[in-house]
Amino acid sequence: MKEIKILIIEDNRLLREGISAMLKKQPDMRVVATVGNGESILDLMKKVKANIVLLDLGLRDRNSLQIVKLINKNYRDAKVIIMDLIPLEADVFDFVQAGVSGFILKDANVSDFYKTIRSVYKGDRILPPNLTGTLFSQIVDHAIKESNPSVIVDSVRMTKRERQVIELISDGNTNKDIAKKLHVSIYTVKSHVHNILEKLALHTRVQIAKHAHLSAEYKKAMDTTSLMDQ
Numbered sequence: 438m439k440e441i442k443i444l445i446i447e448d449n450r451l452l453r454e455g456i457s458a459m460l461k462k463q464p465d466m467r468v469v470a471t472v473g474n475g476e477s478i479l480d481l482m483k484k485v486k487a488n489i490v491l492l493d494l495g496l497r498d499r500n501s502l503q504i505v506k507l508i509n510k511n512y513r514d515a516k517v518i519i520m521d522l523i524p525l526e527a528d529v530f531d532f533v534q535a536g537v538s539g540f541i542l543k544d545a546n547v548s549d550f551y552k553t554i555r556s557v558y559k560g561d562r563i564l565p566p567n568l569t570g571t572l573f574s575q576i577v578d579h580a581i582k583e584s585n586p587s588v589i590v591d592s593v594r595m596t597k598r599e600r601q602v603i604e605l606i607s608d609g610n611t612n613k614d615i616a617k618k619l620h621v622s623i624y625t626v627k628s629h630v631h632n633i634l635e636k637l638a639l640h641t642r643v644q645i646a647k648h649a650h651l652s653a654e655y656k657k658a659m660d661t662t663s664l665m666d667q
Contacts, residue, residue: 444487475504509536539563
């Protein structure tokens with residue numbers, strides 16, 4: 438039986454120690470190190486030679502994404518699994534693009550926790566259960582297979598007016614502001630927002646704004662669209 442060597446990066450001490458104790462009960466898993474932050478991560482990886490890195494998405498120093506990028510660049514054989522309560526679609530995009538192999542919800546049951554680690558170790562990609570079956574998850578899955586996460590932007594077809602609304606939302610405009618700038622009714626704006634949320638499998642205006650800032654290519658495309666275009 439091959440041993441899965443696991444590094445845990447979690448700044449909540451109680452959670453970190455609890456996860457470690459739980460994993461140590463598994464005959465095919467060995468926790469090689471537990472730390473509260475990702476400082477000196479490359480030196481640590483060289484020392485412990487972990488196969489799997491369990492990484493808290495919300496570290497207090499907010500460097501989780503940078504840790505993923507460093508591991509993916511310097512230790513290609515190591516696989517990173519993100520731990521979070523309910524990651525936003527935009528966060529999933531960021532971390533998939535950085536090289537993450539899987540996600541574990543912190544309220545997952547124990548068997549799912551073990552299953553995710555073993556599946557990722559074998560080479561599978563695991564998205565958060567709350568995204569399973571959504572348009573977003575299908576697009577991300579396709580992007581992973583094509584090794585081209587930017588396909589997320591290209592695959593969701595927006596009308597010219599919807600791109601305008603996304604741009605205005607990302608700049609902080611309210612529905613009333615958008616209606617005035619586009620010379621349409623507020624009900625028309627609400628309809629566009631509803632369609633955008635459905636196409637991107639998002640839930641809030643804040644997520645739309647975050648999505649709009651994810652891709653330089655998407656921003657460039659929006660910049661070429663005049664607000665006076667119909």
